[in-house]
Amino acid sequence: MFTPSGIQGLEEVIPGLPKQGLIIVAGNPGTGKTIFSASFIHSGIVNYGEKGVYASLAEDKETFYQNMRGLGYDFESLEKQGMFKFLNFVTLLEEGASSIVNEVINVVEEMGAKRLVIDSFSAVAQGFRDPREIRVFLHTFLSKIVKSLGCTTILIEEIPFGKEEIGYGFEEFVADALLIFKSISIEGKFLREMRIAKLRGAAVYNPEVCFTLHRGFKVTPPFKLIKPKEARRFKPLPDPPNGYSTGSPDLDEAIGGYPKGSTILLEIDPRIQNPHYRLIVGPTVANFLLKGRPVILIPSAGATWEEFVNDVKVFGVSEGEVNQLVRIMVAKERVDEQKPPCVIPYEPTNLEESHRLFLEIEEELMRKSGKPALKIVGIDTVAHYFGEEGAITLGNLEVSREKYVGGLSIWLGKPIYPGVVKKAVPLSSIHLKLTRRHGCLLLYGMKPRTPLYAVEMDVSNGYPLPRLTPMI
Structure with missing residues (x-):
């Protein structure tokens, strides 16, 4: 039996949290443990009446x-409604x-609380002198509160910085679920991760996920x-x-669009x-066409x-618009006789x-349309046919021409020729990177510098757009 966690996106990975179970949420300071736990309580009240x-x-x-109001959680109102109670343990710690x-x-018994x-x-x-007392406390807590009530x-x-072990080493054996939070750095950019180390009663096929x-x-x-x-x-x-x-509202907001030329x-x-x-390039193409x-x-x-x-x-x-406005250069060896005009x-x-x-x-298209062109170039293809030096030579020529005609070029830098990609960096006006972590698609800017953004597909308008969420 599982209860909904109330955490957006988590139920796409696991069926929920063990109902009437003990869940340990562990991690270094500042990794999001309090917000996760408060979200669990808030969702239980607002969405499930618990x-x-x-x-x-x-x-x-x-x-x-005050901290929770910043997230849109009004616990003060919920307390006035009799649905929530905050206990300050500091005053009780000295009593044992x-x-x-x-x-x-x-x-818990008086309120009929379920979370x-x-x-x-x-x-x-830290209030116990002997680790054996902690074990007794855990078993008492588990039997009287989790199970009986x-x-x-x-x-x-x-988990202190520099250490990996959790508490005293036996809590995870008692728990029904163990979630471990941590933060990492990708090229100086902050990313939070959760590892589902244990979930009793369920198979976990994606045990590590990113979160914000x-x-x-x-x-x-x-x-x-998705379609x-x-x-x-x-x-x-x-x-x-x-x-x-x-062509993407989220990407426009993140980098301000692409400068002319x-x-x-x-x-x-x-x-x-x-x-x-x-998904990143497609909306730009559609916006041009x-x-x-x-x-x-x-x-x-x-x-x-x-x-x-x-x-x-x-x-x-x-x-008709494709044949009029699009031109795709393809090596003769890869084109048959029944090719379309584009x-x-x-x-x-x-x-x-x-x-x-x-x-x-380019000149013909600009003359017919009266407008500058968008050029998308797979630089690995250019390097394959003309060598790495040929690719950089072409890149230099195109950078100068683009500034002159006021159009836009997008170079696709696949890691087939990493030397070419590295040399292309100083030629670019904007340098974006697209990567994956635990299956999550991540986009970020090196020029200009941006935070990491999780990329999801949004088809609510009837066509695919990237939905970008800052990973903070």
Whole structure:
């Protein structure tokens, strides 16, 4: 039997928390244990009508209420309604552990509470002289409160920095669930993680997940591709001053759009699949095309022109618009005779001739549309045909030209030729990175520097957009 945790995203990974069970939430200071536990209590009250008790040695009532109001949790009102009780353990600690147990039992039984948090068990345990007393305390607590009163209980355990063991080493054996929180750094950017080390009665297929404290506690489960229930035509976004919209409201907010005449490097982790990075690039393509602006593509390794055309049509772009505004340069060896007008075959034997064809295509599209083009280049493809030096030579030429014509270039940097990607960094105006951690898709900026963002697919408008959540 499991009870809903109330934690956004967690029920996509586990069925809930053991009902009438003992859950240990452990981690270093500042990893989100208090917010997780408070969210558990708050959700139980608001969503399921289960009364809750929060017993704390960490902070007083007013501080707790103030901190929780910042997350949108009004525990003060819930207390006035008789649904919540805050216990300050500091005053009881001097009287001994038995006084704490008796007080908690009395309050839980009197209220009929079904959810309880002890913050923190580590502080309570310091009041015992002998570790055997702690074991007795745990068993008493488990039998009298968790089992007899049917109250699902969270015990918070502090893990000091530099240590990995939890408490006194036996709590995890008594517990029905063990959740371990920690924080790591990715290129100087903060990321929080949860490890589901134990969950009695359930198989856990994704034992490690990322989470954020942005607007409350939220687990970001492994990325999923989803389709809209009803497809709609993309609605173009307004461009920022002297720039272009990314086509994504969230990405526009994060980096302010793309400057006119700029070159964007999207560095792609080897664990990233083609549909993942297309979620970032696709809205930009749609925003250009549906404003009558042309798009030129040199596909990256592992991608085909057919996939690109199909992806564009997902945004409601017609076949006529594709043939009029899109040009895809593909090596002759990979094109059959029944190619559509948007596919331009070329012989990738001479860099100068291929670049000349590239410029001719751009000039023709700009002349017909009267607008600058978006160019998307798989730099691994260029390096494959013309060598690493050829790729950088082309990059230098294109950076200068882009500034002159005021268009936009996006370079796709897959790690097939890491030396090329590294050399492309100083040429780029904006440098974004796309990676994965525990299945969670993460996007972040190196130029400009941004926090980590969890990327989820949003199809609520009838087409795919990246939903970005700051990982704080």
